[in-house]
Amino acid sequence: MSVPLNRTGALPVPSERPGRNMLTDEERAIYEWQMWTAGFGERGQDKLKAASVLVSRVGGVGGAAAYYLAAAGVGRLVLAHAGNLRPSDLNRQILMTHDHLGKPRIESAARRLRELNPRVAIEPVGQNIGQQNAADLVGSVDLVVSAAPRFGERLLMNRHAVSRNKPLVDCAMYDLDAQITTVIPGRTPCLACLYPEEPPGWSRQFPVFGAVAGTIGAMGAVEAIKLIAGLGEPLAGKLLVCDLRQMAFRTVAIQRNPKCAVCAGRRAG
Amino acid sequence: MRIHVRYTAQVRAAAGRNEETLDLPQAASVEDLLRSVGARHGEAMQRLVLRPDQTPQPSLLLFVNDLQWRPSEPSALSEGDQVAIMSPIAGG
Numbered sequence: 299m300s301v302p303l304n305r306t307g308a309l310p311v312p313s314e315r316p317g318r319n320m321l322t323d324e325e326r327a328i329y330e331w332q333m334w335t336a337g338f339g340e341r342g343q344d345k346l347k348a349a350s351v352l353v354s355r356v357g358g359v360g361g362a363a364a365y366y367l368a369a370a371g372v373g374r375l376v377l378a379h380a381g382n383l384r385p386s387d388l389n390r391q392i393l394m395t396h397d398h399l400g401k402p403r404i405e406s407a408a409r410r411l412r413e414l415n416p417r418v419a420i421e422p423v424g425q426n427i428g429q430q431n432a433a434d435l436v437g438s439v440d441l442v443v444s445a446a447p448r449f450g451e452r453l454l455m456n457r458h459a460v461s462r463n464k465p466l467v468d469c470a471m472y473d474l475d476a477q478i479t480t481v482i483p484g485r486t487p488c489l490a491c492l493y494p495e496e497p498p499g500w501s502r503q504f505p506v507f508g509a510v511a512g513t514i515g516a517m518g519a520v521e522a523i524k525l526i527a528g529l530g531e532p533l534a535g536k537l538l539v540c541d542l543r544q545m546a547f548r549t550v551a552i553q554r555n556p557k558c559a560v561c562a563g564r565r566a567g
Numbered sequence: 568m569r570i571h572v573r574y575t576a577q578v579r580a581a582a583g584r585n586e587e588t589l590d591l592p593q594a595a596s597v598e599d600l601l602r603s604v605g606a607r608h609g610e611a612m613q614r615l616v617l618r619p620d621q622t623p624q625p626s627l628l629l630f631v632n633d634l635q636w637r638p639s640e641p642s643a644l645s646e647g648d649q650v651a652i653m654s655p656i657a658g659g
Contacts, residue, residue, distance in 0.1 A: 359659045445659040452657055472576045472656035497626040497655040499577060499615045504658045511658065537628075539575065539653065545587070550651070553635050 299549045321347065325417065328372050335529070342527035343371060350374035350439040350524045352429045356388030356457060358511025359469050359518065360445030365392065366519035367443075368411045372526070374419040375411065376439055379404045380426045390508030427451045432458045441525060442466040443518050444489075448502070449496045456481060456489035460561050465525050465532075469518035472507045474542040476514035479533050479552065480521055484566035486535040491555035510542055568593055568646040569599060577654040581612040596642040597631065598623060600650060615654050636645035 321343055322516055325332075329343050351372050353364045356379045364375055383394050385405050393407035407420040427446060437459040444452050444466055452468060459466040459481060466481040468489055481488045493563055517538070524530045539548045556562055582604070585653045589603060601623055605613035616624055622638065623629070629636045630651040631644070644650070 355659055357659050447657055447659040449655070449657050469659075470656045471641040472654075473577045475578070475579070477653075477656065477658060492628065493626040493655055495625055497624070499624075500655060500657055504656075506658055541575065541585075548633075550630050550633050551635065553637070555637065557639075 303434045320344065325371065332370065333477065337395065337529050338527055339496060346371050346523065347373045349375055350376065351441050351443060351526075352376045352378065352435055352439040352455075353445065354435075354451065355379040355446050356391070356393055356403070357387065357445070357447065358392075358506055358508055359471060359515040360443060361391050361393040361407060362512040362515025363443045363445060363469065363518040363522070364411060365405065365414065366416045367522060368420070368515055368547070370519070370523055371415065372418060372522075374421065376421045376423065376425055376435060377404060377407055377411075378423045378425060378431070378435060379407060380424055382504075390506055390511045392512065393509065397462045415526070427455050429454070433462075436464060437462050440464065441522055443522055444468040445470075445515065445518065447502055448492060449500055453489055453493065453496065456550050457560050459483065460488050460564065467518050467525070469514045471504075471506065471510050472512050474510055476510060476517075476540040476542065477537055478514055478517050478521065478540075479537045480525065482532070482534050482566070483561065484564045486559040487552045487554045488558065490560035491558045492537075492552060492561065513542065514540065539555045568595065568644070569571070570595075570644055571649045572600070572604065573649065573651045575651070575653045576656045577651050578612065580616055581620050584606045589642065595644050597629060597636055597644060597650070598642055600644060601652075604652065616652065625656045628655065 311541050324419055333339050333343050344419050349372050351359045356377050365483055383398050393410045398406040402424055404422045404424045408420045411420050432454045442455055442459050444455050446452055460483040469478045526530055536549050537552050569588050570591055571588050574582045601616045605617050632649050
């Protein structure tokens, strides 16, 4: 069930939401060590269980994000990814296995996540985000993790996330560089503020180590968990820039574009 | 005046380095800097930072002293400014 953000821009706490599911004893045992995290506790775990997240796609970056979100006990994960598994995917797409070569990637991803945590509702969609499905998929979840290798897909998800008032965590990499930011509609810059048009120099094929993609994907999962649980400070209005060649990390402030075609004039809902 | 430039992602690859210090005329602008960088590092860099009409690529991320700069803003640089030029990335 999709729920709007509360007045502070965070996801509402479970007590504000319909259909709240209390943790079982088995779940308490599984998530015990993360519930020791200061400011999280059983209440935080309850929020994760009640939350739904769309991850698009589930390759090197999104696969790592989905893996950690499943491990953490997010209640429902919607995965969008088209195509069949190729040998060149296997250096980074950790939800894919060699025995699945030539078969749909989404089946391998769903199977791996169900093996990891059978308590999570996994909803595989064997399509990439496009005009035909973006509104429905974004509208069906509480939060979006954006990890597609094309700007067109990212910008489309951003447009629907802004229009539906859903937070969006955008994680991206190239070579040994990576970056992440969180869009909270009406409060922060959206992706279209940063990229008013599809950059002409971007190529679908890019240099990538699995460990680099996984690093920023794992950070995306952390950011999603923080947003859901109300933990710490999200990268709202900030871009974390990671130079893994130098192991140098910088956080820079980013600004809303007053002429943004997607979010100009929009206020926090 | 001396401007320190830091490159990330594709512009780093086009420049062949992480950073460098450039000497620009007094009162040079961000646009002047991008044209200088394009001329210095060749066609691949020019395509990444400039449109064919020599204006900045609108999806380039530019930070002057860690503050985001947009083409609609004043663009004069000052001695010692630190400029980060980041090409957009979407690897997933």
